Amino acid sequence: MSRLARFFGFTEPNDRIMRMARLMVVFFPIISVTIMLSTTFYVIFIAEALGGGDFMQGMGLVGVLVVIQLTVQTIFDYPTGGIGDWLGQRYIISSAFILYGVVFYMVSLVTSATPFLFLVAIYALQGFALAQESGAFGAWFDNNYRVAMPEDTDRKQYGVFQGRIGMVFGIVATLSLIPGSILAMLFQRAWVFQLQAVLCVVVAIAVFKFVVDFPEVQDAREKRPSTGEYLQILKSGGNFLFGDKFVKYLII
Known part of the structure; x- marks a missing residue:
């Protein structure tokens, strides 16, 4: 048994689950570095631009922007999840990282003269x-674990794997804060945002190429509801968001 299999708690690993494990152990740290590189100064950069160089003065408007972000995320979280189940998660993940790349590039262009609507x-x-x-x-x-490890009926190995991969992600995310800050001091913060934009595009391409489903998962997807049925599901999700008083007031 390989060290990787022992680390992730697999008692009887097969080629399929080991391929998935290798993908996750490579992609998660790369994604962690890509997203977290500018975490220590991202909000400060935006706040200073909004406040004309005064960090504290701009923080109030940053709060407004965060509310806008969370509202958009809440509205589209359910529909995009349904589309991912319909088309395949690699399309959704790749699309997300293309958008992340656009976002980081746009952030690199922000100055104190940038219109507020641009930040919105x-x-x-x-x-x-x-x-x-x-x-x-x-x-x-x-979806693919169920096909690769049908014998793990009690999901114990699944839980161990998820815990270990989460630990790896957290460690790498924390460590990536240091080089991000150093790069910002050496090359300016806008350069770090542009580097993240490039890395996001690379991640999007790599995900689209390598994060593929097993044939059994693809076959199961073909048997899933039609487009009309999915639209009905998405509509019901939207109705829930704005029909349930607690959720509606939580969003507001």
């Missing part, structure tokens, strides 16, 4: 990208 567009696009990415990797892994 940035945060709205970011919310839409987050809605697409949300749960997509987990859904891809879950």
